[in-house]
Amino acid sequence: xxxxxxxxxxxxxxxxxxxxxxxxxxxxxxxxxxxxxxxxxxxxxxxxxxxxxxxxxxxxxxxxxxxxxxxxxxxxxxxxxxxxxxxxxxxxxxxxxxxxxxxxxxxxxxxxxxxxxxxxxxxxxxxxxxxxxxxxxxxxxxxxxxxxxxxxxxxxxxxxxxxxxxxxxxxxxxxxxxxxxxxxxxxxxxxxxxxxxxxxxxxxxxxxxxxxxxxxxxxxxxxxxxxxxxxxxxxxxxxxxxxxxxxxxxxxxxxxxxxxxxxxxxxxxxxxxxxxxxxxxxxxxxxxxxxxxxxxxxxxxxxxxxxxxxxxxxxxxxxxxxxxxxxxxxxxxxxxxxxxxxxxxxxxxxxxxxxxxxxxxxxxxxxxxxxxxxxxxxxxxxxxxxxxxxxxxxxxxxxxxxxxxxxxxxxxxxxxxxxxxxxxxxxxxxxxxxxx
Amino acid sequence: xxxxxxxxxxxxxxxxxxxxxxxxxxxxxxxxxxxxxxxxxxxxxxxxxxxxxxxxxxxxxxxxxxxxxxxxxxxxxxxxxxxxxxxxxxxxxxxxxxxxxxxxxxxxxxxxxxxxxx
Numbered sequence: 261x262x263x264x265x266x267x268x269x270x271x272x273x274x275x276x277x278x279x280x281x282x283x284x285x286x287x288x289x290x291x292x293x294x295x296x297x298x299x300x301x302x303x304x305x306x307x308x309x310x311x312x313x314x315x316x317x318x319x320x321x322x323x324x325x326x327x328x329x330x331x332x333x334x335x336x337x338x339x340x341x342x343x344x345x346x347x348x349x350x351x352x353x354x355x356x357x358x359x360x361x362x363x364x365x366x367x368x369x370x371x372x373x374x375x376x377x378x379x380x381x382x383x384x385x386x387x388x389x390x391x392x393x394x395x396x397x398x399x400x401x402x403x404x405x406x407x408x409x410x411x412x413x414x415x416x417x418x419x420x421x422x423x424x425x426x427x428x429x430x431x432x433x434x435x436x437x438x439x440x441x442x443x444x445x446x447x448x449x450x451x452x453x454x455x456x457x458x459x460x461x462x463x464x465x466x467x468x469x470x471x472x473x474x475x476x477x478x479x480x481x482x483x484x485x486x487x488x489x490x491x492x493x494x495x496x497x498x499x500x501x502x503x504x505x506x507x508x509x510x511x512x513x514x515x516x517x518x519x520x521x522x523x524x525x526x527x528x529x530x531x532x533x534x535x536x537x538x539x540x541x542x543x544x545x546x547x548x549x550x551x552x553x554x555x556x557x558x559x560x561x562x563x564x565x566x567x568x569x570x571x572x573x574x575x576x577x578x579x580x581x582x583x584x585x586x587x588x589x590x591x592x593x594x595x596x597x598x599x600x601x602x603x604x605x606x607x608x609x610x611x612x613x614x615x616x617x618x619x620x621x622x623x624x625x626x627x628x629x630x631x632x633x634x635x636x637x638x639x640x641x642x643x644x645x646x647x648x649x650x651x652x653x654x655x656x657x658x659x660x661x662x663x664x665x666x667x668x669x670x671x672x673x674x675x676x677x678x679x680x681x682x683x684x685x686x687x688x689x690x691x692x693x694x695x696x
Numbered sequence: 697x698x699x700x701x702x703x704x705x706x707x708x709x710x711x712x713x714x715x716x717x718x719x720x721x722x723x724x725x726x727x728x729x730x731x732x733x734x735x736x737x738x739x740x741x742x743x744x745x746x747x748x749x750x751x752x753x754x755x756x757x758x759x760x761x762x763x764x765x766x767x768x769x770x771x772x773x774x775x776x777x778x779x780x781x782x783x784x785x786x787x788x789x790x791x792x793x794x795x796x797x798x799x800x801x802x803x804x805x806x807x808x809x810x811x812x813x814x
Contacts, residue, residue, distance in 0.1 A: 324791065350787070370747045399763060466769060466811035469770075473713045473714055474707070476713070476717065485728050497768075498764075505756070536753065578746075580749070609748065609749070618726075623739050627745040654745075656745060660739060
């Protein structure tokens with residue numbers, strides 16, 4: 261049933277966006293193979309969004325939709341086609357000047373569909389509309405944060421008094437002048453002159469840093485780059501203005517969870533939040549608190565990507581949490597247990613990603629995800645069926661060509677029991693990687 | 697119709713060099729300039745396999761790219777471009793799994809007025 265529907269849908273969606281010489285003859289439905297050819301033709305070209313989608317283009321509303329044909333393996337090891345889709349659109353974003361707060365709405369939908377109904381990738385399909393208020397702090401300082409600039413001004417003044425190099429002294433002067441307001445009794449001319457002096461200092465610093473980055477870009481090897489005075493100056497200057505970074509958001513969400521043929525689905529509504537932290541400050545102990553990164557840090561040392569054992573402050577897992585009222589439309593696992601009423605559920609997710617090595621052009625990453633689901637007021641039937649509290653954990657080793665080893669263990673919504681799947685040499689991406 | 701022209705990757709291009717350094721400083725990669733242009737978005741650190749985490753990581757990375765361009769390299773915005781529009785443009789490129797770092801630099805070039813660029 262899915263094959264002709266998806267073929268027709270993609271013929272309608274994709275045909276206007278591809279070269280005329282790849283378009284099917286009038287009146288012909290596209291086969292899956294022809295659609296793959298069309299999309300492969302797209303994927304070898306530069307996906308330069310502004311050049312693809314014009315505001316008057318009738319397909320403009322799909323500009324935030326990514327689709328990819330993939331090859332999936334069934335239980336017998338046969339390749340079957342599938343479709344991976346990912347839609348994400350932020351709208352209504354409001355950023356409050358002079359603060360670190362913002363709000364936004366986001367509509368997302370993602371999943372993987374196998375054209376053969378007997379092959380069911382474990383990631384079930386999720387769609388969500390969410391409204392969040394977010395707070396972000398740290399990283400490189402923002403010009404709107406006048407209080408932080410005042411603090412940096414004082415810090416740079418102390419640093420400039422030490423044996424700092426020319427760039428840091430210039431930066432200290434600029435930052436000392438960044439928070440600039442007209443002083444009491446100061447004439448308009450004097451105020452304008454001070455602002456002009458600031459502008460000249462910024463231009464001087466911009467020139468120095470631009471020349472340095474262009475020089476650093478000429479390095480022919482990592483060793484040469486690390487020896488480069490220009491690169492070391494830029495790195496030191498960046499380090500001086502970066503703080504540990506926090507992002508936190510909280511809001512409402514409305515979601516739809518379903519399996520691939522929509523025979524099972526449930527709606528969710530509730531509160532959701534997320535937290536991201538990155539430890540940017542050098543000479544800090546915080547990266548060593550990231551024990552999740554220890555295995556990857558050890559592999560990075562073995563593969564030579566890092567010189568020593570260096571857990572990454574940028575590799576802290578991203579955490580998400582939601583409490584939702586789940587309105588069950590159809591859930592076979594819960595119905596089989598004798599209770600498919602609506603229920604209140606807590607869901608926690610931790611997502612981790614870190615590099616483990618590079619060999620030639622291939623980058624190797626370790627991705628891990630953990631989910632915990634808990635029915636907050638389970639009935640006896642749900643408890644007896646062990647559907648009240650379950651986990652799902654997935655680890656993937658991936659490279660440029662796709663996932664080459666993965667383990668996923670546990671249970672997802674709509675599943676009645678734990679399952680363990682180990683995949684080796686599993687080619688997830690249906691298209692060859694393109695190199696430039 | 698898709699644009700068949702690959703985005704340029706030139707060590708004499710200020711947007712390219714700035715994009716390379718900024719992504720490296722934000723630990724998205726650990727490469728020298730000449731091999732960075734062809735990296736795809738799904739080869740950068742922010743591309744979590746979890747979509748929810750990827751959206752969060754991308755949002756904060758866009759904020760940091762904008763801050764680095766404007767507050768470290770003191771770039772301005774091109775005429776008619778606001779900070780919000782520039783960040784949306786960066787985000788749109790970074791959403792595409794197959795977009796390259798060269799594509800991202802081209803987006804930055806279109807949105808930001810870097811010091812010394814031709």
